[in-house]
Structure formats: structure tokens, C-alpha cells
């Protein structure tokens with residue numbers, strides 16, 4: 509596209525945006541309040557009893573703000589929804605790479621949501637999901653997820669209860685967590701794993717594998733076995749060890765060979781043993797290894813997870829609450845998994861706000877197993893929330909008991925955390941061709 513046509517396209521988009529905003533202002537049309545709240549057009553959700561929900565008064569979304577925060581090498585994308593009752597809600601969208609794009613999508617959804625009651629979470633999810641029509645990818649689904657979190661935070665604060673209390677209440681007293689570790693050599697990996705377990709009291713950890721692209725395949729197997737063996741010997745027989753392949757293998761058969769090679773060390777699971785687009789290939793792996801398998805961080809919405817779960821190709825499913833669709837979608841995925849006797853171990857590499865959201869999911873979900881976690885005791889993790897949820901000395905975290913998520917963004921700290929463009933580095937095979945990682 510040349511510059512002239514690009515500018516023409518941009519001005520057309522700006523005009524369309526203006527038109528939608530004008531419709532919303534006037535209370536009509538596809539994005540207008542009357543269109544979605546009912547009003548005299550009769551379309552969309554009609555307020556009950558003047559908009560009251562139980563004893564809580566009527567409420568409307570007045571604004572949706574975003575914060576793009578530099579986390580040291582990566583950005584975190586936050587959503588803040590404001591209401592006419594002075595209650596606000598916060599959420600986190602996945603850091604997709606082109607994070608500015610996620611911010612733009614959130615700003616677009618704002619046109620559809622302002623004027624609505626934020627407590628009708630499923631309805632507003634449906635408005636966003638149906639409005640896009642085409643199934644979203646990482647950016648759209650991350651925007652939906654971050655907004656949805658903020659709606660839940662408002663719903664909890666409005667009712668005066670933690671979000672977990674709106675999701676069926678607690679099923680447990682505390683939340684089990686694990687953290688990732690590594691090391692360039694097997695000896696370093698063992699020492700690092702032992703030090704981390706001793707410091708935080710974790711009952712589980714996760715480790716990556718040596719990159720298979722730049723070295724002979726047999727060497728990848730040998731190196732991975734040596735690392736897993738060293739970590740197992742360092743932490744003892746009863747610490748759970750997740751081995752994350754990060755979909756670095758393309759061929760199912762090679763993932764099978766790796767799985768069988770590490771089986772003697774009793775891993776908690778082998779994670780993303782191959783890429784996630786081909787469920788039949790994932791089933792092939794599960795049919796030929798004798799260790800638990802985990803995957804799901806790259807999948808979205810109930811419609812992708814249903815066939816994956818029905819295949820019985822996994823023992824642990826790992827949706828990410830910042831991109832899979834949000835809390836309600838996670839609960840639905842968990843329910844489908846429960847019916848398949850599959851546990852949920854949420855993927856959670858984002859910020860301490862994502863951890864807080866996941867803790868409410870974990871508290872209320874019977875087939876929750878363990879939460880990915882990074883202790884917020886250094887760097888950006890220490891600063892982005894006023895009171896991040898800190899692991900206790902037994903490897904578990906407490907369940908918040910304040911209204912909403914029970915945590916708040918430290919917006920003052922954001923002033924010294926400017927965002928920077930971020931994208932994944934590319935890995936190359938020895939012949940120069942890039943590989944998935």
C-alpha cells in the first residue's frame with residue numbers, strides 16, 4: 509500500500525470511528541446506549557427495576573482507560589473501567605508483542621461498552637465477541653480478556669465481596685504455585701532449582717529444554733535428560749517438575765522420544781510438547797508417552813478448547829486468563845476439563861495483576877491444580893500493584909478477601925515505567941531457517 513492510499517484508509521477509519529462515537533453519544537445505532545441497553549429502541553439488554561441489582565443501585569460505564577507499562581524488556585497492558593458510581597475495575601490483557609495494537613482494540617471496544625451496566629459481564633462479553641464476528645486472535649482476545657477482568661472487579665466491589673464469592677465461593681484455603689528456573693549447565697540448573705525451592709518453599713517448579721534448532725537432535729535429548737536429571741537430584745523425589753518444551757519440536761515422534769527419555773525422572777508434566785494447532789498430532793504424542801502432558805497457553809475461547817479436551821490428549825490444560833477470553837471463559841474451559849477428568853494449571857507469565865485474577869479463579873475451581881507464578885519481590889513486579897500477592901514460605905499464596913480482586917494498580921509507579929516496543933526474538937536452525945519457539 510503506498511503512503512497516499514494508507515492515509516486515505518486511515519482517514520476513512522477515523523470517519524467511521526467518529527460516526528460510531530456520534531451514534532453512541534446520541535444513544536442510538538449499532539454502538540449506542542439505547543442499542544445495547546434497550547432504551548426506546550427496544551434492542552439489547554433491558555434494565556431491570558430501574559437498573560438496580562438487588563440492593564445495589566444502577567451503574568453505567570463512563571470511560572475505559574489503558575496503561576501500557578514497561579516491565580523491563582516487555583510491556584504489561586492494563587485496563588481500567590470507570591463508572592458513574594465512583595467504582596472502578598482493573599484488568600490485564602496479554603502482552604502480545606505489538607502491544608499498542610491491543611490498546612487500540614480496547615479503545616475500540618470502549619465505543620461499544622460506555623453507557624452499559626458493567627455488572628452484566630456475560631452480556632458485555634457477548635457484545636464484544638459477537639461484534640468482531642470473526643474469531644479473534646491473540647490481540648482481540650487479549651483485549652476482550654482484560655476488559656472482562658475489569659468488569660468482574662467492578663461486580664465484586666459493587667456487591668461488596670471478593671470475585672471468588674461470585675463464582676461459587678471458595679473450594680480451598682490457599683493456592684499452590686510454582687515458579688520457573690533454569691541454568692546453562694545441568695549443575696547450574698540443579699543449584700538454581702534447589703536455591704529457589706529453599707527460598708520460597710515451592711512444592712513444584714518448571715524448567716525449559718535446550719533449544720533443538722541449533723544443535724543435533726540427539727544432543728537436545730542428551731542435554732535435556734542431563735538437566736532434568738540434575739534438577740531431580742537437587743530437589744529430591746517429591747518436588748513436582750514441569751518440563752516445558754515450548755513447542756520447539758515440529759514432529760510428534762521426536763516429542764515422543766523426548767517424553768520417554770525423561771520419564772524416569774517422574775516429571776509433573778511435559779508442556780507444549782509440539783505446536784498447538786494440530787490436535788491430532790497432540791493425541792499421537794499422548795498415545796505414545798507414559799508421562800502427563802500439558803498444553804493450552806496458545807489456545808483461545810471455549811470453541812478451541814472443546815475438541816482439545818474431548819480428545820483426551822492432555823492431563824493438564826493451561827489456558828491463560830489474559831488472552832483465552834477472561835474469567836468466565838476460564839470457568840467454562842475448567843468445567844469442560846472437569847468432565848474429562850483433566851486438571852487446570854493456568855498459564856500465568858504476565859504481571860501480579862494477572863496472578864490476582866488467577867487466584868480468584870483457582871479459589872473457586874474444583875479441578876484447579878497449580879498456578880504459574882513469579883514472586884513479586886524485585887523489578888517491575890514489585891512496583892505495579894500497591895500490594896502484590898506474595899508467596900508464603902510453603903509455596904502457596906493466600907486468597908484475598910477484599911471486594912473485587914482485592915488489589916489495586918500503583919499508577920504512580922507507572923510514571924517511571926515507560927513502555928518500549930517489544931517483540932519475541934527469532935530462533936534459527938543451523939541452516940538459517942527460523943523455527944517456532
Ligand SMILES: [Mg+2]
Nearest residue numbers: 752779780805
Ligand atoms: Mg509454556
